[in-house]
Amino acid sequence: MLVNAPMLDDAGFDAYIAANDGLVFFHKKLCPNCRVLAKVLDKCRGQLPGLTLAAVDTEEQPALATRLEALRVPTVLLVKNGRVVARKTGVASPTEMIAFCQQG
Amino acid sequence: MKAYDVLIIGGGVCGLTAAIYAARANLSVGIIEKEVCGGLVNWTHVVENVPSYKSIHGLDLMAKCREHAESLGVDLVEVEAVTGVDLSAELKLAVTADETYAGRALIVATGRKPLALPVSTEFENVHYCAICDGAPYKGKDVVVVGGGNSGFDESLYLAGLGVASIHILEVFPQCIAAAATQDRARRTGIIRVDTNTKITALDVLESDRGRLHLENCADGKTWTEDCDAVFCFIGQKPNTDLFHGLLDLDKAGYIVANADMETNVSGVFAAGDVIVKKYRQIVTAMGDGAIAALQAEKYIRAR
Ligand SMILES: Cc1cc2nc3c(=O)[nH]c(=O)nc-3n(C[C@H](O)[C@H](O)[C@H](O)COP(=O)(O)OP(=O)(O)OC[C@H]3O[C@@H](n4cnc5c(N)ncnc54)[C@H](O)[C@@H]3O)c2cc1C
Numbered sequence: 576m577l578v579n580a581p582m583l584d585d586a587g588f589d590a591y592i593a594a595n596d597g598l599v600f601f602h603k604k605l606c607p608n609c610r611v612l613a614k615v616l617d618k619c620r621g622q623l624p625g626l627t628l629a630a631v632d633t634e635e636q637p638a639l640a641t642r643l644e645a646l647r648v649p650t651v652l653l654v655k656n657g658r659v660v661a662r663k664t665g666v667a668s669p670t671e672m673i674a675f676c677q678q679g
Numbered sequence: 680m681k682a683y684d685v686l687i688i689g690g691g692v693c694g695l696t697a698a699i700y701a702a703r704a705n706l707s708v709g710i711i712e713k714e715v716c717g718g719l720v721n722w723t724h725v726v727e728n729v730p731s732y733k734s735i736h737g738l739d740l741m742a743k744c745r746e747h748a749e750s751l752g753v754d755l756v757e758v759e760a761v762t763g764v765d766l767s768a769e770l771k772l773a774v775t776a777d778e779t780y781a782g783r784a785l786i787v788a789t790g791r792k793p794l795a796l797p798v799s800t801e802f803e804n805v806h807y808c809a810i811c812d813g814a815p816y817k818g819k820d821v822v823v824v825g826g827g828n829s830g831f832d833e834s835l836y837l838a839g840l841g842v843a844s845i846h847i848l849e850v851f852p853q854c855i856a857a858a859a860t861q862d863r864a865r866r867t868g869i870i871r872v873d874t875n876t877k878i879t880a881l882d883v884l885e886s887d888r889g890r891l892h893l894e895n896c897a898d899g900k901t902w903t904e905d906c907d908a909v910f911c912f913i914g915q916k917p918n919t920d921l922f923h924g925l926l927d928l929d930k931a932g933y934i935v936a937n938a939d940m941e942t943n944v945s946g947v948f949a950a951g952d953v954i955v956k957k958y959r960q961i962v963t964a965m966g967d968g969a970i971a972a973l974q975a976e977k978y979i980r981a982r
Contacts, residue, residue: 603810603811605738606808606810607717607738610721614714614715633814646815647812668758669758670776
């Protein structure tokens with residue numbers, strides 16, 4: 576759904592966020608709002624060239640989605656220094672998503 | 680400013696079909712879509728009445744339409760909402776936050792959007808998409824508002840996720856969902872239906888559950904019911920706010936177009952669910968889109 580973004584699993588999630596600040600996008604294949612947010616994130620990447628994105632398919636990784644309370648999709652987590660510092664569930668516009676990325 | 684021969688507002692199945700026809704007529708075409716192309720069909724879990732596909736996920740069907748349009752060179756501009764239009768000059772304009780787009784002909788294919796729950800509430804667990812928002816309610820009690828095809832289809836999806844109980848509320852004396860779907864729903868053993876039932880309020884309880892205040896429309900009896908989430912599927916309204924005072928609309932806000940999809944403004948065509956018509960289906964939207972594009976081509980070539 577999101578091009579050029581690593582797909583994370585439960586085993587690799589903690590190590591990934593320890594090494595990378597950025598956004599993690601939780602989605603499902605047949606979720607229409609997820610398609611919209613994927614496109615919004617793509618657009619944000621154009622405007623914030625340093626933005627790092629990763630993704631989690633919640634149907635393939637239910638344990639990880641449950642652990643991070645990201646069962647509702649789309650959910651985006653903002654991660655910094657190995658911690659989740661903010662979260663957003665539902666569709667957002669590119670402007671809202673850029674503001675979300677720039678907080679903290 | 681970006682200019683096309685044919686500018687299309689709305690990338691649902693109607694807008695995409697119009698784009699395919701116009702592009703095959705060697706016209707330059709741009710679609711401006713506020714979300715992603717696909718429109719309402721993206722929200723339909725399974726489509727079973729489009730000839731050549733016995734059964735297909737709505738998202739997969741629209742991915743194919745999108746690819747088809749793109750392969751013909753159609754410019755697809757997504758996650759950009761048209762916020763203003765100017766239909767007064769020869770060149771029709773559509774304005775978004777990022778750009779102004781122009782077309783020698785304009786096709787309006789903005790479709791419809793779901794109606795919101797008709798009570799104001801602080802309850803956070805009010806949703807409009809079972810696929811997106813259903814997963815946290817495994818083992819929980821949900822209420823579905825609306826006994827049409829969407830209400831029943833989405834209830835069946837929720838039942839498949841393992842919710843504990845589903846109560847469908849329909850304000851009218853009968854549910855209009857297809858009889859076969861209603862039978863499937865009842866056979867799950869966890870879906871019950873009440874007709875003639877209206878929501879008058881929705882409170883938040885300390886437990887974070889919701890408390891619905893309900894009224895029987897036939898005898899006026901009132902009662903309350905607690906639940907973990909409310910999913911609302913009570914119909915649609917046309918996306919025509921942009922066109923008030925510019926295009927002829929009927930009382931419900933739908934655009935009036937003739938059999939050739941022409942509106943009251945020369946060079947502006949409207950097609951699909953957004954126009955006044957009786958049957959709003961994928962194939963009728965495709966038919967409208969094809970006619971609008973052919974007529975737009977005729978209009979452009981005559982100038
Ligand atoms: C739950 C449900 C299930 C259905 N199931 C079936 C089925 O099984 N079979 C069938 O044949 N039909 C079905 N239908 C009907 C079918 O989905 C519609 O008739 C069809 O999608 C209409 O297509 P459209 O392109 O006219 O409008 P839409 O699909 O509504 O597309 C309009 C597009 O315009 C965009 N838009 C709106 N305003 C703007 C703006 N200001 N700027 C930019 N873009 C804008 C919207 O985002 C949207 O993408 C179903 C409808 C619903 C609600």
